Amino acid sequence: MAQLSISGLDVFYGRAQALHGVSLEVEAGRIVAVVGPNGAGKSTLLDSIIGLTRRRGQIQFEGRDIGRMAPARIVRLGIGYAPERGNLFPFMGVKENLLVGAYRKRDAIEENLRTVFDLFPRLEERQNQETATQSGGERQMASLGRALMSSPKLLMVDEPTLGLAPRVCLEIAAVLKDLNERLGLTIVITEQNANFAMSLAQEVYLLETGRIGDRRTPEELRESADIAAAYFGD
Amino acid sequence: MALQILIQGFVLSGLYALIAVGFTMIFSVGRVLNLAYGVYIMLGGYIYYAALQEAGLPVFASFILAILAGVTFGLLTYLLLVRRLEDNPIAVEISTLILAVVMQALIVVIFGAAPKTMWPVIRGVLRFEGISVTMNILLATGVSWVVLGSLMAFVRYTHLGRAIRAVSMDRKGAVISGIEPSFISMVTWALSGAFGAIAGVFFATFTQLDSHMWVFPLIISVAVVIVGGIGSIVGSLIAAHIIGFVETITTTIIAAELRGVSTMLLIILVLLIRPKGLFGRAEL
Numbered sequence: 001m002a003q004l005s006i007s008g009l010d011v012f013y014g015r016a017q018a019l020h021g022v023s024l025e026v027e028a029g030r031i032v033a034v035v036g037p038n039g040a041g042k043s044t045l046l047d048s049i050i051g052l053t054r055r056r057g058q059i060q061f062e063g064r065d066i067g068r069m070a071p072a073r074i075v076r077l078g079i080g081y082a083p084e085r086g087n088l089f090p091f092m093g094v095k096e097n098l099l100v101g102a103y104r105k106r107d108a109i110e111e112n113l114r115t116v117f118d119l120f121p122r123l124e125e126r127q128n129q130e131t132a133t134q135s136g137g138e139r140q141m142a143s144l145g146r147a148l149m150s151s152p153k154l155l156m157v158d159e160p161t162l163g164l165a166p167r168v169c170l171e172i173a174a175v176l177k178d179l180n181e182r183l184g185l186t187i188v189i190t191e192q193n194a195n196f197a198m199s200l201a202q203e204v205y206l207l208e209t210g211r212i213g214d215r216r217t218p219e220e221l222r223e224s225a226d227i228a229a230a231y232f233g234d
Numbered sequence: 235m236a237l238q239i240l241i242q243g244f245v246l247s248g249l250y251a252l253i254a255v256g257f258t259m260i261f262s263v264g265r266v267l268n269l270a271y272g273v274y275i276m277l278g279g280y281i282y283y284a285a286l287q288e289a290g291l292p293v294f295a296s297f298i299l300a301i302l303a304g305v306t307f308g309l310l311t312y313l314l315l316v317r318r319l320e321d322n323p324i325a326v327e328i329s330t331l332i333l334a335v336v337m338q339a340l341i342v343v344i345f346g347a348a349p350k351t352m353w354p355v356i357r358g359v360l361r362f363e364g365i366s367v368t369m370n371i372l373l374a375t376g377v378s379w380v381v382l383g384s385l386m387a388f389v390r391y392t393h394l395g396r397a398i399r400a401v402s403m404d405r406k407g408a409v410i411s412g413i414e415p416s417f418i419s420m421v422t423w424a425l426s427g428a429f430g431a432i433a434g435v436f437f438a439t440f441t442q443l444d445s446h447m448w449v450f451p452l453i454i455s456v457a458v459v460i461v462g463g464i465g466s467i468v469g470s471l472i473a474a475h476i477i478g479f480v481e482t483i484t485t486t487i488i489a490a491e492l493r494g495v496s497t498m499l500l501i502i503l504v505l506l507i508r509p510k511g512l513f514g515r516a517e518l
Contacts, residue, residue: 050410075412087407089400091466100400103393104412150412 001063003028003186004049004154009057011041011048011210018044021057022212024205026154031180031187033201034212035194041210042190043084046156049188050074050081061154076104080152084159086143090132094123094142097131101149108151115183116145119175137168144175154186155179161196169193173200198222238365239482245367247478248375249436250454251382251471256308256429257455258462258470262402263422266323270311270330271455272448273337274304274430279438279447280345281431283352293355300431308427312419334448341445349444355435374436381432385425386467398422402464450494457501463511472513476500 004026011019019041026032036042048055051071059067066074075081089097098116102109117124120141126134131142140160147155157176161169177200179185190207191197197204198218206213206221257271281303285296311333319325354370389395400408401418409415437451454477462473477497484496504511 052406052409070414071409072412072414075410081410083406083410087404087410089403089407091403092396092399096396099393100396100408100411100413103397106393146407146411 002026002060003062004188005058005060006049007058009045009048009055009059011044011053011055013044013053018053018210019048020210022207022210024212025215026186026188028153028186029180029184030203031176031189031201032203032205032215033197034188034190034205034207035192035197036190036207037192039209040207042207043158044210045207046081046083046158046188046190049156050079072104075150075152078151078153080147080150080155082140082143082147082155082157082160084162086131086139088131088139088142088146091130093128093130094134094138094145095127097142098123098145098149101146103150105150109149112149112151116148119148119178120145136163137165137171140164140168140172141175144172148179152185154188157187157189159190159192161191161193169196176200194221235486237363239479239486241362241365241367242486243475243479243482245371245375246482247475248378249371249433249440250458250478251474252374252378252429253433253437253451254455254458254470254474255382255385255467256426256433257452258459258464258467259398259422259429260426261459262464263398264316264320264419266316266326267456267459268311268316268330268426269327269452270333270337271426271430272450272452273334274307274427275434275437275451276337276341276443276445276448277303277307278431278434279352279443280341282435283350283438283443284345287350287353297355297432297435300435301428304427304429304431304434305424306427308423308425308430309420311427312423316423317416317419334452338445338448345443345445347445349442351442352439354439370436370439374440377432377436381429382467382471385429389467394421453494453497453501457497459511460501461504461512463508463513466513469511469513473511476512 002025007023009019009022010017022045034042034045044053047053049059051069051074055067057067061077061079089100098113102112122138123141123145131139160172176187180187189197198221201218203215204218204221205215253275257268260266260268278300282296282300285291285299286293315329316326319329354368356369356373358369359366360369360372389399397413398418400413401415405415457477458470458473461476462469477500480496480500481493484492
């Protein structure tokens, strides 16, 4: 059975519908990418999984229905979330940001801090620096680190490469791969950058104006000419 | 006179910092002005008075009762009023102001309209170089420093304290970390009520008990938020000292009748020159 399984998910902001009957399956230990243009509903999808939106439909995590749960419980069940642009606490130091991430997981703080600092040595060097004064890349690292502090089984990352230099993107990609291979973490990312998504993910969903396509492998996607034209230019 | 201003300034500022801290907390976390905040101060004073001077309970027990009253009233304000109006700061401000006026009337009904004199928490006067300061106001200053120091340690070194700061800085970031903002709000309102009540006991011994006594502390609190800006306890502490010293200098050098006026002029001045406050952080 899939670790995360969504079917018929509708999400509304007021009277505007942001997601239309979205269905998606994520097997444990995989990296899955949701690719789509700006405004397609990628952030809304991840926000809905963690419980931040008014949602209708089925969301199951490890066989449990989380479609009506509050975020605090969903975090405790093992979903970590690094949202677009981080939503870090700007006037706290890096380490304090990470400690907030451990709010629901206080028995593994030392271990988790070690894991995060090993993955991102730069965060350890600057652990007392306020995140308001950090670079975009460092903030992305701090945001991933904060999500990891709750010992998640599934990590969701919204647009990990947004606004980052290519070199930093590669670094982030390497860390996500490492987390997946070495620690067996399931990873769901969203991306506008289809090439980045396909270099990382084993499975890809396309999301457009709140509607999702079928699950495909990166190879299948590359071969279908219409999609290639739409997403990868010439 | 310089020494007198220095001592009185510090003492008054300490009291003002204590008065304002509960108010600024609510503003930092919830972005609403709790105009019923002065009621916690009034309630603290009256409950302490009733317990100590009417029921004859010991000082410590009376203090605890006053704090419990503040906590209860703070929680009730949040649960019955503010939580239901959460997305509408103006509605919160209007309704908390109305609550304050209602409580003022209730105090008159229960305790009568005549002002009451409170016994000092401790007696005695300290004389130094021809300047006299009551032990009571020195105790108030000491309590203020202890309370604010503990609060700073609490928000910095505990999970719950950090969660309060997290909610004040980025609500979504806090929620996805597993923090429940409604719980954090309850904690904040309860603490605010407690701080208000503690301040109230000392404020009432410093002046007197009457049903209008919620107004002046509220003005001080608003002034601290406006002068200090939001974002840090240290910022409000400095703001309280600016306000306390400006007032002491005005009342000592110009005229005692100007108490309070200087504070309000300071509010307008800061609003005109630095609307975000002297230590405010733009992003918040």
